[in-house]
Amino acid sequence: MVETRPVAEPYRDARQQRDAAMLGMYVFLGSEIMLFGGLFAVAAVMRLLHPAEVVEASKALHVWIGAINTAVLLTSSLFVALAVDCAKRGRRRGTGAWLFSAASLGAVFLAIKVYEYSLEHAEGLLPGLGAPLKISTPVQRAFMDLYLVATGLHALHLLIGILLLLVIAIRAVSGRLLLPERVIVPVAAGLYWHLVDVIWVFLYPVLYLAR
Amino acid sequence: MSGPLSLWPEQASGYGGEIDLFVIAFTVLIVALSAPVFVVIVLFAAKYRRGRPADREHPQDRNVWLEVSWSIIPFFALIGFFVWSTDLFARLYHPPKDALEIDVVARQWMWKFQHPEGQGEINELHVPTGEPVKLVMASQDVIHSLYIPALRLKQDVVPGRYTVLWFNADKPGTYRLACAEFCGTDHSVMGGSFVIQTPAEYARWLQQSTVDCSLAAQGGALFRGRGCSGCHGPASTVKAPPLEGLFGKPVALEGGATIIADEQYIRDSILLPQKQVAAGYPAIMPTFENVLSEEDVLKIVAYIKSLGPGDLTQ
Amino acid sequence: MTALQEWPDQADRHDRGLSETETERQSYLRAGYSLGSWFFTRDHKRIAILYLFAITAFFMIGGAAAALMRLDLLTPAGDLLTNEGYNRAFTIHGVIMVWFFLIPSIPNTFGNFLVPLMIGARDLAFPRLNLLSWYIFVLAGGFTLFVLIAGGVDTGWTFYTPLSSMFSHGNVVLAAVAVFIAGFSSILTGLNFIVTVHKLRCPGMTWDRLPLFVWAIYATSLILVLATPVLSITLVLIAAERLFGLGIFDPKLGGDPLLYQHLFWFYSHPAVYIMVLPALGVVSELVAAAARKPVFGYKFVAGSSIAIAVIGFFVWGHHMFVAGQSMYASAVFSFLSLAVAVPSGIKVYNWAATLYKGHISLDPPFLYGMTFIGLFVVGGLTGLMLAMLAVDVHVHDTYFVVAHFHYIMVGGTVSAFFGALHYWWPKIVGRTYPLVWGRLAAIFIFLGFNLTFFPQFLLGYLGMPRRYHVYAPEFQMLHVLSSAGASLLGLAYLMPLVYLTWSMRYGAPAGDNPWGATGLEWTTPSPPPKHNFDEIPVVDRPPYDYEIEMEGEDG
């Protein structure tokens, strides 16, 4: 990777700076994995303690909506990968376009998610607010709580990702982001986006497909 | 409970004695492990003070075998003690079958004790000597911990399940019992006295304390009063599993698993009925979560335990 | 003790230090005087100073809460505070000391200041991130203080459910949020150190030439990054459970309170090593410098830091022996807890061996180092006793535990913190302090500490539960002793504040290397210039290569 720009303070050369950035990003993503890991541990324990009821609760969720959303995220990841590829080649337009479409797929995911929540709320699956609870047992309610927290936290991460991609897309197109010199910026953002995708890849079977 | 200064706790059971022995032995070990370090540091600090004339020829800055030995040898010593203490610990998990059972309910900020014949007491526990006593403990609210220093024993009391503590007290007297797990505002006053009596005194004490009927009988009253008998009774038309002679027997569950019907199982079946559904029966039992207090549940459990084959039909 | 020696290396002594020296004029301290030049600095050394101020403040607040408790415990009835007040006091003490003093203490001050200097770098890998994590830390700290003092939280620093999630009256949610925020600071700092150590070592600074302090900070950073997020998510669940009646830890919904304890201790036990590993690193430096010798068994000592960090993740269950955990799990956790003793033992024995045939000085840093070793050994070995299942059943949640972890945390980490302060102070401010006062403070701290906490071992075995405001009269005498010691300890902790501040103006200039120690940080002027090194150094020799005489010498 060629870098003509002078390197920032603590670094001796561009290679070193780039490696540091990559390593830092991977480590940060590691901490994100540990964050969601706690939730997955909770899910595991629930399943261990109440296998039958967890399966019951899981069956109540909308498998197909979840599947569609998974597909949406996977596709968005593809777009991000393509965007990064363009960035490496210094194609500003391409970078911006792919990032923008990825971000909009992220928005689609959120829209579908909100629609799904509203369905579940109408069906009386979601605890609290309004509609009467149709959940038969306390454990199933606890499972729905976990579902809410996990998907909610994931949605929050996705929202941050969307904003990140949009900002970078704009900066790339407008040329305020030097490409390919500062390709590290879209690369790092892309890593974050892919991780959010990976987390969903695990959330989907654990929450929707417990049988 | 003597004057303002005491240095070693009273001890009221053989088990407590074994713990003290272990602690003394282990203290000897750790002194043996640490004393050399202190001595050596002080010696060197004096002998090799900067500017002091001393033989400093050929100092070493590594010696793998030395290092390996002083990391491995203490470890083996420790393993010996590990086995010893784990053996002592394991005993706490195997209460004798014939133990005298006393129910304990903890709540902010008091202890309730229920003797089998129905005598209840608060913040005071009477037990006889020479007979194993098994405490079955439940919590109404937060986590508490029953701590009896004289027995060197402690067990957390966790909401949502039963925990067990058993002992064989042998020294009559009055000792302290306390809550060891922080449980809120009045945690530090959630304690009382633990009274060990000779069997004769204990029997006399049971006589004096007034009761209408035994724990199981009270449970039976609840069993009918709360409508359990409506389904589990002999005359019922609803298909509900029979409870006679259930306790301690294996139960086949929906989905193939089997489970031994212990206190915890009966408790869960009353409060979380869907958790383990007996095979072949519809999962129609409602939860009694907000209907029964922990004491009620313990009484019903005692009742169901008391049911021999055919008890319900007469 | 023989006559107190004066400062070893006395460059330009004639100057009684009142006027500022040439090196000081070019130092990082004089690189800009405006507030902005401090609060928007990206210089790791200035950020270290910012942390030093914040942490000292939190130390005093936590200490004040402790003083309040010790005062209250003078009488069995606890006449000074109400039950609620006492619970709030120890919650303040715990939360502040753990998350806002102990965890950031050595890494964020001395780690920040020294890691780049020690590995021959101009700064940490991400200077802006470094400043950001200070702001996050201060924000979280201020918020916590507000919550704890204005609102009042009475759950203890452990936030056990269901007490915290359903029954406590305090502002648990806000407290959880505050600690959650502080977590980001920890993670970012750890991340910064990891990348710095990997990517910014100067030419020739191979892993087997890395100062042991850097090894320790690196190990600590791994824990910070891997453990803190689990605490964060656990706090989120607590807050959610309290706000929306989430069922995860609620037995009524089939949840399990013990699950909270598992998640909490998966963070909080490794967190103990976050607090003590940097201290171990500091002491390795102090011992080597005091003995003017290479640390005995450098590779073992370095490796043991990593070993402690890793094994530290396998032992959390030893906090749950009487909590209702499976007996088999308890046995495994007990065994693994013994395993931690091995690397810790290696360190202690190797330090002792380092002194053999050295030129040992009894300057303040070494006195603190010895204090650390002594108290750390006692704390560690009583820890082994707690790891023994049968004993833990008796002393768990008693003052025995309190005494044990204060020997590690206060006797260990805080002593090492003061040791580091006295050792690197001349480098940080460029001036020397009166050694006599340093020695006196060290001795008082040692005495005061033991008087405070040794009686608590006895109290614990007697059956005095922790977090007790009202206690049985037979415990009073020991409590009075403990409180007396605490007051001595408190005064001793204030002494350095006075003479170190004095030294900044009236101390003699220290010169580059007042201790005659090795290590890149001593090759720079004191205080170092803004960019640490005019050109990046090249390392061509092992660490701690003090010249070793082969013939016997006479002094």
Next chain:
Amino acid sequence: MQKTVSFVLVWFALVLLLAATVTASFMLKGPAGLAVSLGIAFGKSGLIYWHYMHLNEEEGLQRIAALGAGAWLLILFAFVCADYLTR
């Protein structure tokens, strides 16, 4: 260019795996179903990490950093589950 192609191929694989996991959920129950769905999830994330997250271009250190946390979680899972299974 062939990079783009490989990215698209990876995407195809991911979608196929998604289809697989959904179908499996209708056929398999209990531990078997869990094993399969988790296995597939690991497969998917492996593809993403290797191709989209550049691990195929990075050298050892970065790979360890990226995957280390995942491995670390096993400690949490192993011991917590061990406790619940042996109570």
